[in-house]
Amino acid sequence: MxxxxxxxxxxMTAGALVPGAASAAARPDTPQQGLDALVRADxxxxxxxxxxxxxxxxxxxxxxxxxxxxxxxxxxxxxxxxGSNTKTFTAVVVLQLVAEGRIHxxxxxxxxxxxxxxxxxxxxxxxxxxxxxxxxxxxxxxxxYLADEIRPxxxxxxxxxxxxHEADFAPGEKWAYSNTNYVVAGLIVEDVTGRTLAEEIDRRxxxxxxxxxxxxPAPGEVAIRERHPRGYFxxxxxAPAVDATEWDPSWAWAAGQMVSTNSDLNRFFTALLxxxxxxxxxxxxxxxxxxxxxxxxxGAGYGLGLVSTPLxxxxxxxxxxxSMTGYETRGGATEEGRAANVAVTTQPGQxxxxxxxxxxxAALCR
Numbered sequence: 001m002x003x004x005x006x007x008x009x010x011x012m013t014a015g016a017l018v019p020g021a022a023s024a025a026a027r028p029d030t031p032q033q034g035l036d037a038l039v040r041a042d043x044x045x046x047x048x049x050x051x052x053x054x055x056x057x058x059x060x061x062x063x064x065x066x067x068x069x070x071x072x073x074x075x076x077x078x079x080x081x082x083g084s085n086t087k088t089f090t091a092v093v094v095l096q097l098v099a100e101g102r103i104h105x106x107x108x109x110x111x112x113x114x115x116x117x118x119x120x121x122x123x124x125x126x127x128x129x130x131x132x133x134x135x136x137x138x139x140x141x142x143x144x145y146l147a148d149e150i151r152p153x154x155x156x157x158x159x160x161x162x163x164x165h166e167a168d169f170a171p172g173e174k175w176a177y178s179n180t181n182y183v184v185a186g187l188i189v190e191d192v193t194g195r196t197l198a199e200e201i202d203r204r205x206x207x208x209x210x211x212x213x214x215x216x217p218a219p220g221e222v223a224i225r226e227r228h229p230r231g232y233f234x235x236x237x238x239a240p241a242v243d244a245t246e247w248d249p250s251w252a253w254a255a256g257q258m259v260s261t262n263s264d265l266n267r268f269f270t271a272l273l274x275x276x277x278x279x280x281x282x283x284x285x286x287x288x289x290x291x292x293x294x295x296x297x298x299g300a301g302y303g304l305g306l307v308s309t310p311l312x313x314x315x316x317x318x319x320x321x322x323s324m325t326g327y328e329t330r331g332g333a334t335e336e337g338r339a340a341n342v343a344v345t346t347q348p349g350q351x352x353x354x355x356x357x358x359x360x361x362a363a364l365c366r
Contacts, residue, residue: 030366031340034359035063042352044344045241046074046229050262051363052270054337058263064345066229068241075227077261079213080343081249082329083322085265086216086258087182091133091305092272093189093200095282098129102192105130105285105304112188117159121167129188131171132181133304134290138169141178146251149325152220153251158183175290175302179255182305186254197254209271214260222246224259231326232346241346244326256324262331266339269319269332272306287318295323297357307332309357313365323347330356338364 035047046064062074097103109117109124109132117124122139131137142162162180169176186197193200198216206214213226223246232241249257260268271277278286289301289308296302299310308316309332319332319341328348331341340363342356 031059031342031359031363032061032063034355034362035061035342038344038352038355038359039064042348042355044346044348044352045232046345047342048074048078048080048229048262048344049340049342049359049363050077050266052263052266052333052337052339058266058339060263064229066345068230068232069243074229077213077263079224079226079228079259079261080329080345081224081231081322081324081327082258082260082265083252083256083324083327084179085260085320085322085329086252086254086256088268088272088305088320089201089205089258090182090185090189090197090254091286092277093197093204094129094133094185095278095286095304096204097189097192098285099279099282103129103188105133109184109188112191113184116187117163117184119163119165119167121170122163127171129185130304132185132188134175135177135181135292135302136172136175136290137178137181137184138167138171138173138176139178139180139184140165140168141176142180142183143251149251150247152248153253155183155187155253158251158253159187175292177292177295179252182255183253189254201258205268205277209267209276211260211264211268214258214264214268216258217249219250220248222248229345231324233325234346237349247325249324252324256322262329262341262343265319265329265331265341266333270337270339273318273333273335274337296321297354311365312361317360317364328353328356331360334364340364 031049038044038047049061052058060077066072066074106128109127127137140162142158145161189197230245233244286304286306289303292300292302301308307320317332317334321330329343333339340360
């Protein structure tokens with residue numbers, strides 16, 4: 001039995017030990033046991049979760065310390081840096097522009113950014129927008145080459161880091177996760193609309209579905225705006241935890257710059273699957289997947305900025321997840337209307353990520 005399965009079974013069965021009404025009362029609290037285990041056994045500073053049901057009701061859970069220096073409590077549903085969940089927001093904007101006829105999925109990158117994407121084995125005349133969103137472009141991942149993740153970066157500078165290196169493979173040949181794909185997608189959005197990506201995400205997604213605690217940090221904005229747990233970085237296992245809460249996230253831009261809460265992420269993924277952000281044709285394209293590997297769980301499929309992850313009870317949930325210095329988020333929603341997101345205040349190892357996946361599986365299969 002894997003660690004993921006073991007934790008899922010433990011969390012799911014914990015609420016079924018007492019029959020009748022007592023069991024029904026216990027079940028909503030089973031995610032709390034999972035968060036407590038993340039703090040106690042995995043050593044994360046803090047863990048937060050939000051679980052939403054089909055009726056739109058949700059419950060939030062916290063464990064650990066929101067600030068290791070003061071021992072302050074973890075704020076309920078506090079804001080965290082959501083990392084690569086940002087990719088789904090970026091992809092939604094691109095697909096809205098596809099629906100409007102302003103972008104074509106199978107058009108070449110050079111249609112929108114002529115001459116910009118060039119390098120050894122790299123040619124924007126042979127890479128499609130679909131391949132960007134699907135991670136099948138072969139563009140090298142610029143984050144491999146970042147020397148400093150604290151100073152401000154401009155999107156073209158991030159792309160330039162990638163273009164100094166050879167393509168990973170020919171476009172469409174295979175799948176490989178690359179943040180560079182979403183930097184290029186973000187630049188296409190800005191070229192087509194004449195507005196910043198942050199403005200487009202705000203008006204097309206955040207305001208449209210009422211995400212009151214979600215935002216794209218402004219240039220130079222290093223603090224998190226609302227109540228939040230502190231985020232921490234450990235250079236190696238057992239090393240002291242260094243506070244990594246306030247720093248410039250611009251190195252992640254369209255691939256991972258945003259801030260949100262677990263409940264807002266539940267609302268976002270639920271609204272997306274319900275068709276509240278995209279017409280059916282574009283949502284179907286978004287959910288057409290290819291097999292995905294690291295950093296996603298076994299059996300995952302990657303669509304256009306949206307990931308399908310198998311559930312132990314059958315079916316899948318749709319989400320993305322994100323890793324950012326100081327924070328890790330995992331979660332998504334099912335087509336039946338259940339949603340769950342979990343966050344921890346450090347970038348954990350693989351075993352802890354599997355434990356987070358187990359909590360999600362238990363919550364979504366409950």
